[in-house]
Amino acid sequence: MHEMGIALNILDIVKQEMDSYGAEKLISICLVVGEFTAIAHHSLTFCLEIITKDTPFEGVRLEIEQIPLIGRCINCKNEFAIEGNRFICTKCSSKAIETISGRELFIKEIEID
Amino acid sequence: MKIPVIRNILEANDQLAAENKSLFKQNNLLVLNLMSSPGAGKTTLLERTIDALKDKIRIGVIEGDIQTTFDAERIAKKGVATVQINTDGACHLDGKMIRYALKEFDLSSLDLLVVENVGNLVCPAEFEVGEDYKIMILSVTEGDDKPPKYPLMFSKSSVLLINKIDLLPYIDASVEKIRRASVEINPNLEIFEVSCRTQTGLDSWFNWILQRVPKYKTG
Numbered sequence: 001m002h003e004m005g006i007a008l009n010i011l012d013i014v015k016q017e018m019d020s021y022g023a024e025k026l027i028s029i030c031l032v033v034g035e036f037t038a039i040a041h042h043s044l045t046f047c048l049e050i051i052t053k054d055t056p057f058e059g060v061r062l063e064i065e066q067i068p069l070i071g072r073c074i075n076c077k078n079e080f081a082i083e084g085n086r087f088i089c090t091k092c093s094s095k096a097i098e099t100i101s102g103r104e105l106f107i108k109e110i111e112i113d
Numbered sequence: 114m115k116i117p118v119i120r121n122i123l124e125a126n127d128q129l130a131a132e133n134k135s136l137f138k139q140n141n142l143l144v145l146n147l148m149s150s151p152g153a154g155k156t157t158l159l160e161r162t163i164d165a166l167k168d169k170i171r172i173g174v175i176e177g178d179i180q181t182t183f184d185a186e187r188i189a190k191k192g193v194a195t196v197q198i199n200t201d202g203a204c205h206l207d208g209k210m211i212r213y214a215l216k217e218f219d220l221s222s223l224d225l226l227v228v229e230n231v232g233n234l235v236c237p238a239e240f241e242v243g244e245d246y247k248i249m250i251l252s253v254t255e256g257d258d259k260p261p262k263y264p265l266m267f268s269k270s271s272v273l274l275i276n277k278i279d280l281l282p283y284i285d286a287s288v289e290k291i292r293r294a295s296v297e298i299n300p301n302l303e304i305f306e307v308s309c310r311t312q313t314g315l316d317s318w319f320n321w322i323l324q325r326v327p328k329y330k331t332g
Contacts, residue, residue, distance in 0.1 A: 010122055013122065085294075087298055108118065110116055113114065
């Protein structure tokens with residue numbers, strides 16, 4: 001539901017970057033999105049299509065790299081994929097888990113001409 | 114030509130939220146971001162909280178709703194400073210909306226500011242507003258399967274109030290199941306079982322707030 005706001009933020013940042021490079025044509029945007037964010041990929045792609053329609057950015061390609069949710073046990077240092085939202089160490093059952101990936105939400109690169 | 118960017122998509126909001134936060138700190142203010150599904154009992158919890166605490170601390174409320182001023186009218190009746198934000202469709206409050214609303218308050222005359230977010234168990238969790246703590250309510254009538262279905266909000270909240278426990282005899286939800294699943298997602302979550310309607314279990318919640326209000330703590 002909030003993907004439209006996210007899409008507008010993305011476009012703002014991309015415009016700033018393009019200005020700083022003096023670029024005119026935008027070919028693609030590559031995002032890094034963690035598994036543990038509330039972002040629906042298809043909805044984000046759809047919103048970006050809508051806000052770029054009839055603009056110089058129409059047809060821009062959106063690539064999304066999804067990052068898995070990985071935790072590290074503070075107790076035994078075990079690193080493991082967190083599945084089914086179980087933030088519990090798969091080795092020692094400790095609940096002291098730090099999230100080392102899966103919360104990312106950033107623009108990695110853009111392709112311009 | 115590919116160029117690296119590496120910029121946080123929510124940087125504009127995070128920046129505004131950080132500015133709000135420093136404003137709150139300057140004014141020695143405790144700020145809570147209250148989130149839940151529509152109808153879980155956010156406004157009723159606020160009414161009860163204001164009744165219990167308004168003689169001890171000075172309270173302000175920002176009401177977030179897509180439309181209407183119903184909630185702000187309910188809260189204003191309690192005699193506390195209240196500002197309604199209508200998001201006109203947006204499913205969450207963000208740092209910028211809060212910034213605008215803050216202009217309507219004299220922050221130095223408050224000890225506690227509660228931001229009642231738009232009723233929604235998903236989106237508000239992604240957007241910081243500058244709060245000290247995220248507080249969520251899950252009412253038992255929503256079902257005990259909600260924590261794993263909406264993990265982000267459970268993961269980012271500091272407190273979970275399980276509301277409407279007076280209805281437990283009439284429904285199949287298990288508080289134990291809600292507790293177990295919530296703590297799996299967030300072991301540090303503090304959980305209070307309450308009924309705002311019958312005013313059960315609320316004292317621990319009131320104490321939780323008082324222990325964190327800067328001016329009350331110092332004397």
